[in-house]
Amino acid sequence: MAIAGDMGRENLNTWKNKVNHCIDEAKEKLFLLSKDIWSSPEIAYEEKLAHDRLVRFFSEEKGWQVESHYKLDTAFRATWGPFGGKDGDNVVNVGFLCEYDALPGIGHACGHNLIAEVGAAAAIGLKGVLESESNSPVRVKVTVLGTPAEEDGGGKIDLILAGAFEGMDVVFMAHPSQEDAVYLPDMAVHDVNVKYHGKASHAAAYPWEGVNALDAAVIAYNNLSALRQQLKPDWRLHGIIKHGGLKPNIIPAYSELEFYLRTPNRDLSCLRAKAEMCFRSAAMATGCQVDIMFAKHEYHNILRNTTLDQLYEENGRTLGMQFTTDQNVLNTPSGSTDFGNVSYVVPGIHPYFYIGSDALNHTEEYTAASGAEEAQFYTLRTAKALAMTAVDVLLRPDLLKEVKEEFAQGVFCEQAVSKSAPPAGAASVPH
Numbered sequence: 001m002a003i004a005g006d007m008g009r010e011n012l013n014t015w016k017n018k019v020n021h022c023i024d025e026a027k028e029k030l031f032l033l034s035k036d037i038w039s040s041p042e043i044a045y046e047e048k049l050a051h052d053r054l055v056r057f058f059s060e061e062k063g064w065q066v067e068s069h070y071k072l073d074t075a076f077r078a079t080w081g082p083f084g085g086k087d088g089d090n091v092v093n094v095g096f097l098c099e100y101d102a103l104p105g106i107g108h109a110c111g112h113n114l115i116a117e118v119g120a121a122a123a124i125g126l127k128g129v130l131e132s133e134s135n136s137p138v139r140v141k142v143t144v145l146g147t148p149a150e151e152d153g154g155g156k157i158d159l160i161l162a163g164a165f166e167g168m169d170v171v172f173m174a175h176p177s178q179e180d181a182v183y184l185p186d187m188a189v190h191d192v193n194v195k196y197h198g199k200a201s202h203a204a205a206y207p208w209e210g211v212n213a214l215d216a217a218v219i220a221y222n223n224l225s226a227l228r229q230q231l232k233p234d235w236r237l238h239g240i241i242k243h244g245g246l247k248p249n250i251i252p253a254y255s256e257l258e259f260y261l262r263t264p265n266r267d268l269s270c271l272r273a274k275a276e277m278c279f280r281s282a283a284m285a286t287g288c289q290v291d292i293m294f295a296k297h298e299y300h301n302i303l304r305n306t307t308l309d310q311l312y313e314e315n316g317r318t319l320g321m322q323f324t325t326d327q328n329v330l331n332t333p334s335g336s337t338d339f340g341n342v343s344y345v346v347p348g349i350h351p352y353f354y355i356g357s358d359a360l361n362h363t364e365e366y367t368a369a370s371g372a373e374e375a376q377f378y379t380l381r382t383a384k385a386l387a388m389t390a391v392d393v394l395l396r397p398d399l400l401k402e403v404k405e406e407f408a409q410g411v412f413c414e415q416a417v418s419k420s421a422p423p424a425g426a427a428s429v430p431h
């Protein structure tokens, strides 16, 4: 790949070193930011303190235009620029995403405080180098988007629909994990909430008067467990009984289930139809009424951009990252993210990073690791690799074009695959 006009490799390296220097200079306030978010965990769409803390962070930095409650109550946007290039040049808008929602009961067990920190650090690093190098060959704007509700709901999807990603050329974020990995296969997911309504009665005195909603939930749960054997190995189906009654001597009049349905690509219709039959048949068997409510948004799988992936990997290696080569890890579904939907509207990457602990995400041990000082080295190293990748995109001519061409081709192919899939519904469900 060529390097911008009169800017040779040496200049590119100077810029990258400067990015790293700017991030290192800010490390104390970045740790404080992350620690504050970690100390007051808030669940999806309720991240008021995290929102306020991030808004304060960017308001205290020079030069950022900060919009609090940007399109969603707990979203924000901070922008800097345009800067560099010549008046009238096209502006390259580089986006960094911050997540900051926690899990119910176990706090920041997925390390989203570190995601917020990575986004903030990378943006500060990129702005720092652009400011100090007055000869940016391209006109650049840096956008930080605070995206709530990844664990539940899909804040990024709300923001896509509200136009928040319009005009962005490329977008970066990174997610805590057990290893450094440029890409792990995140799946499409659709959440479903199911309510059974029966009739209460004394469970010993006149049980025949009751209609048992807990039985419906248990039958549905078992239907889905039986279905699992017939699913493709890389599909996932799992859930909980959220409500199962009040007391053993009251036949439960109400029960509630929550399930996640996942497939490796965006077409969830077949799995959805199969699951729906499991829920409905349980209602029929028990005489309950059933409400099946699929979540407002489906998350898509992540559309890869290998051009960006390669750059990130090269940059990460220069910083000492050892990317996993374990094929089990690289090929095993790693959950889902609403970044999947973003990856279909703007080219971007969502690498995973080691945080200095072998604890697994969504455990109390991971919560502890996400707040520990030990995670800081890895978190800032990840931010550096992202910002260095942004520098590549800005300084190497034709690279952004390549990134965008790969993106357009990827979207086109995915659409073609979706169109050739059999129609959703009963026809795709075995008898």
Ligand SMILES: NCCCC(=O)N[C@@H](CCCN)C(=O)O
Pocket: 110, 150, 151, 152, 153, 175, 186, 189, 191, 260, 299, 334, 335, 336, 337
């Ligand atoms: N691979 C990203 C992990 C983040 C995560 O755990 N996301 C949730 C999203 C659930 C959406 N209902 C997940 O369970 O995968």
